[in-house]
Amino acid sequence: MLALILDDAALNNVLMAEAIRGIPDCEPRTFTKPSEALAFVRENAESIGIAISDYDMPGMNGLQFLREARAVEGFAHVPVVMVTSMDQRSLRKEALEAGATDFLGKPFEAYEVRARVTNLLDLNRARLAERDRAVWLDREVKAATAVIEAREREIVTMLMKAAEHRDTETGNHVARVAAYVTLIARQLGLPESEIRQLSLASTMHDVGKISVPDAILLKPGPLTPIERSEMELHAERGRRILEGSSSRMVQLAAEIAATHHERWDGFGYPWGLRGEAIPLSGRIVAVADVFDALTSDRPYKRAWSRQDALAYLQTNAGTHFDPRCVAAFLAANGVEIDEVASAADAPIARSA
Incomplete structure (x- = not known):
């Protein structure tokens, strides 16, 4: 799964990518411009397993990015972690309403990042597995229904052949x-x-x-x-x-x-x-x-x-x-x- 990391400070992106490197099935992709990150979401929504976005960025802040990303098909249920400084706690209610899944405070600790990302990726994998199972079950039900309908048509055909005599x-x-x-x-x-x-x-x-x-x-x-x-x-x-x-x-x-x-x-x-x-x-x-x-x-x-x-x-x-x-x-x-x-x-x- 891809891990989208968005922060206008390139150094913060490097630190975040290093913190999650080594987590199984987690490949970091870093962006310093929200517009570029949003374009990536639109092209790769189904492949993104988690997104980590800073709040305080010029032009488009983290909340604006989150709202637009959530509107992209296939991204609605991707876990999104919002990174805020300690004096930005008042923004958390607004971030939750916009679709944030979790928060990290600045400065962040690598062990906390790894733990939260690992847990959220596990939850997302479970969701995707359940979705795939639902798709499989739907396909199996439709196939079984088709067999039943074919047999019923066969019964009807035989009855109507008898009537046609x-x-x-x-x-x-x-x-x-x-x-x-x-x-x-x-x-x-x-x-x-x-x-x-x-x-x-x-x-x-x-x-x-x-x-x-x-x-x-x-x-x-x-x-x-x-x-x-x-x-x-x-x-x-x-x-x-x-x-x-x-x-x-x-x-x-x-x-x-x-x-x-x-x-x-x-x-x-x-x-x-x-x-x-x-x-x-x-x-x-x-x-x-x-x-x-x-x-x-x-x-x-x-x-x-x-x-x-x-x-x-x-x-x-x-x-x-x-x-x-x-x-x-x-x-x-x-x-x-x-x-x-x-x-x-x-x-x-x-x-x-």
Whole structure:
């Protein structure tokens, strides 16, 4: 580590450098001009282990040097020893407030300098070791999280492949819904980590349809009341398929599966939840799911225009949909919505 020594008297610098010479991993660098010492700090902040500065210097005194040095990135936690004469003790409060770590009085004793510098260097090494360990731990956590996310994506892919055997449109639909969910969540200001989880979890919103008979799922005309009741069971069945997992993402998927058909006015299913009693995840997916359903060909209808589908969302904000989620979707750039619709023709394995 480098030890920066600043004193306008060259002899004092020589004495200070001699006092600390021999301390392991401590290489003195001396300066007689504060401006030059400050320039050195700006170039070598990460390599400086300790700084020793005289207070009484012409032009820029020790306090001014300390304040400017503390503002340099990487120097905020470097120990700084302020050297003052015995009649300058009143300056110590001001020096502490400016960021001084310790003090030495003039004239100084070599043994005291060595002891203080050794102790402060040890403290700084411990701080740096803790910082490096924190960086290492952060890297390891991110790597472990990436492995978990990859496994969760694999689970999602397999579930969606099973669903695609029932309905060839499923893969494209869930990919578009996931992309729309991302647009809405981002407009709502959710953290990116939550947005990623929400987007992936949303791809399983209709997993309960695995249990719906083909005669109902693929029926080209309107459903009878009995068929409609059977279709509506997919929300609760989806929750049951996904519940009980220790994975936060799968727990979120279960929540979405159960609540994405709830309505803001309380007339949805399966539980008739109203307003903010509906989890935000379900409210977001409700908007994305209905928009994609409206703008896609289905066995029972032709696709609506995007303009008509957006108008439908706006008309039903506050009844079917959470007004905030509709506003967030409408606030998303129209070009982004078009890009999602045209780019999501890839299978879910590539889109999730």
